[in-house]
Amino acid sequence: MSGDHTDRDWVTLLGGNERRGGTSATRRSAPKDLVWKVGLPDSVRSSPVLRDGSLFVTCRDGCVYAIDSRTGKIRWKFQAGAAIDSTPSISGNLVFFGCDDGALYAVDHTAGRLQWSAAGEGAIWTTPIVRDDSVYAGSTDGTFKAVDRSSGRTRWQRQMQGRICSTAYASAELVYFGCTDGQVYALDSASGKDRWAFRAGDSVIASPAVVDGMVLVGSEDFFFYALDAASGAVRWKFETDLGIASSAAVADGRVFFGGKDGFVYARAVTDGREIWKSKSLRTITATPVAGGSMTCIQGFYGSTQAYDSNTGEELWRANLGGSLQSTPIVTDEALYLATYPGVLYALR
Amino acid sequence: MDRRTFVFGATLGTLNLGSTRLRWSQPDPPRKSLKIDVRAPEMPLSPLGMPGLFPGRVVEVVHPGAIVRRRVSQPAVRVMLEAGMKALTGETLAENAWRRLFTADDVVAIKVNPSGVPQTTTSIPLVREVVQALNGVGVPNKHIIVYDRNSNQLEVNGYHALLPAGVRVVGLDQRWAVGGETRGGYDPAVFCEMDCFGELETRSYLASVVSTEATKIVNLPCLKEHNASGVTGCLKNLAYGSFNNVARTHVDPKTYTDPVIAVMCSAAPVRSKAVLNIMDGIRAVYHSGPFAWNPDFVWEPQTLLLGTDPVAVDRIELEIVEQKRREVGAPSVWDRNPDHLGTSADMQQSFMKSPFYREPGHIKTASALGLGTWELDKIDRRVVRIA
Numbered sequence: 160m161s162g163d164h165t166d167r168d169w170v171t172l173l174g175g176n177e178r179r180g181g182t183s184a185t186r187r188s189a190p191k192d193l194v195w196k197v198g199l200p201d202s203v204r205s206s207p208v209l210r211d212g213s214l215f216v217t218c219r220d221g222c223v224y225a226i227d228s229r230t231g232k233i234r235w236k237f238q239a240g241a242a243i244d245s246t247p248s249i250s251g252n253l254v255f256f257g258c259d260d261g262a263l264y265a266v267d268h269t270a271g272r273l274q275w276s277a278a279g280e281g282a283i284w285t286t287p288i289v290r291d292d293s294v295y296a297g298s299t300d301g302t303f304k305a306v307d308r309s310s311g312r313t314r315w316q317r318q319m320q321g322r323i324c325s326t327a328y329a330s331a332e333l334v335y336f337g338c339t340d341g342q343v344y345a346l347d348s349a350s351g352k353d354r355w356a357f358r359a360g361d362s363v364i365a366s367p368a369v370v371d372g373m374v375l376v377g378s379e380d381f382f383f384y385a386l387d388a389a390s391g392a393v394r395w396k397f398e399t400d401l402g403i404a405s406s407a408a409v410a411d412g413r414v415f416f417g418g419k420d421g422f423v424y425a426r427a428v429t430d431g432r433e434i435w436k437s438k439s440l441r442t443i444t445a446t447p448v449a450g451g452s453m454t455c456i457q458g459f460y461g462s463t464q465a466y467d468s469n470t471g472e473e474l475w476r477a478n479l480g481g482s483l484q485s486t487p488i489v490t491d492e493a494l495y496l497a498t499y500p501g502v503l504y505a506l507r
Numbered sequence: 508m509d510r511r512t513f514v515f516g517a518t519l520g521t522l523n524l525g526s527t528r529l530r531w532s533q534p535d536p537p538r539k540s541l542k543i544d545v546r547a548p549e550m551p552l553s554p555l556g557m558p559g560l561f562p563g564r565v566v567e568v569v570h571p572g573a574i575v576r577r578r579v580s581q582p583a584v585r586v587m588l589e590a591g592m593k594a595l596t597g598e599t600l601a602e603n604a605w606r607r608l609f610t611a612d613d614v615v616a617i618k619v620n621p622s623g624v625p626q627t628t629t630s631i632p633l634v635r636e637v638v639q640a641l642n643g644v645g646v647p648n649k650h651i652i653v654y655d656r657n658s659n660q661l662e663v664n665g666y667h668a669l670l671p672a673g674v675r676v677v678g679l680d681q682r683w684a685v686g687g688e689t690r691g692g693y694d695p696a697v698f699c700e701m702d703c704f705g706e707l708e709t710r711s712y713l714a715s716v717v718s719t720e721a722t723k724i725v726n727l728p729c730l731k732e733h734n735a736s737g738v739t740g741c742l743k744n745l746a747y748g749s750f751n752n753v754a755r756t757h758v759d760p761k762t763y764t765d766p767v768i769a770v771m772c773s774a775a776p777v778r779s780k781a782v783l784n785i786m787d788g789i790r791a792v793y794h795s796g797p798f799a800w801n802p803d804f805v806w807e808p809q810t811l812l813l814g815t816d817p818v819a820v821d822r823i824e825l826e827i828v829e830q831k832r833r834e835v836g837a838p839s840v841w842d843r844n845p846d847h848l849g850t851s852a853d854m855q856q857s858f859m860k861s862p863f864y865r866e867p868g869h870i871k872t873a874s875a876l877g878l879g880t881w882e883l884d885k886i887d888r889r890v891v892r893i894a
Binding site: 284380420442444 | 578626658663665667669671673681
């Protein structure tokens, strides 16, 4: 894994490449104070990431912003070629993100200088995932590619038969992602060749997590799947009442995800048995963050909910208004939230 | 530029259309008069424009297998759409039916209804089938635009992600790139101006997708009761999904959805370009629409309504909603009993309550404006039952 960040950092979707969506933070009480808030010029559809006291957030105005996490002051911004919907990743001194202009970008994380861009055709909404010397990302035109981390040069590229909105999970040998052609793919990370593909009943736009030899991912076919990471065989599956767009977060042997049916689900990784299920929030497409003590998720209708990870008891809820679909960052210092209208909050 | 002024008279009970004055019944309780100025480009009325190629014709396709284990069935929707288009046009091949209305050169905007997440929105399988049918007449995905006012509702329903690659999904509250330039959602040159309740912003602007980008519109509303306009069907989906700043037309308990919806639909770009309506009634709402937070008010007619005449389709929708309300003992959407007024929360709990005196009169007003057929005895209702 990246291995170059501390527990205080939150360097990619769901915190780290482990896709725990977890944190060492033990926050259980409701945030009471607004530390700062920043209004960005356009909508934010992505989630912020955190590194060395800077939040990095992408915006539909085509910029990635580096924001001082203590003050909310903008340290730098970088203008890309079109709107950005991709949650960034940080590895080493580089911030990676995809763009609606089809390109992958790498910019220096301290000053926002462009290091390279790798052109493509379809808008990239997924998070570029960095593993060793490669960056992996899928595109809405169905291409999935691995590029060199230092130069952006393409190492291999595949063309799938649907859109790729699912952020990949990169293990040592395989890279996993879902596609709107209804399949979950496992490709050889060095060559891009097929290792296995699993066909669900409908599109897979959620992002998989891989833990204990299982690929955990939900589908628009209403099912949440645990697939054998080596073969793609179904270990267990669980049917919800609607499609699943929320990506899975894992912590302490449990997997957490939201459903369009409005529920937050906590289930055992090993066999899928129910740990708890929340009351309905009407619909959930956001991805939760999960720690040993608290699970936090944003509802579509403006609420941020926190649950006891063990029992599902609601700990608190905050209603900031507007639509909230991004994944919050939970640290011991603050809770960082991005809203669809483009407001970034730091709450304590 | 077409400049027209409509006056809905409180005292005269008339609707003045430029030089035309129509007798009109006054709603109860009475409202103040409403003057609506429309600024829209001059456009010759196309034979395809409202009421379109088949005035007064409504095809109702019912498929008992449209929902399978709670999921909208893509194959069933395909069968329904093909049968419906053939019945609407009289063609024996579905592709030829679509060719009656669209050409390969068209840029087609698809107006969906994404409000009412998660189950009472224009279903993804229906949109996919419409896209595929348009592809069949040669319209490429890059010339298909799925749009609505609210990008967040589009996104949460998955239209961005779940439709075929190349189809543009546009929330009018966003900006987007076309041919290297950034465009906004609304056209400052096309608007309806009125003062409903003393609001500060009195203009409602038309979507630039409608005014400039699209050559045709496929309208995909949902079969739903609406707490302000009685039903949200073809006319409301087009008007309030294509113009902005429309929530101002209804303030508890009064609403100007009649005549505003009808007048907006009569604006030249909307009237000329909306050539086909396919109402998604696979799941439907008979109370507390459009959002229908209470699933008790959702039922499953497993039906599509098709027509080029939005007034006729909405009239049939109104009949279906009223029939369902009678079945469950709910008051008519025309109800004027003040005891039945309540809060939005009341409405979500009881089908006896509504925050508004609903005004489904916009359908009849649209008919008066020449947009289609209101009278039931003049509507050619064709029911197709899929075995």
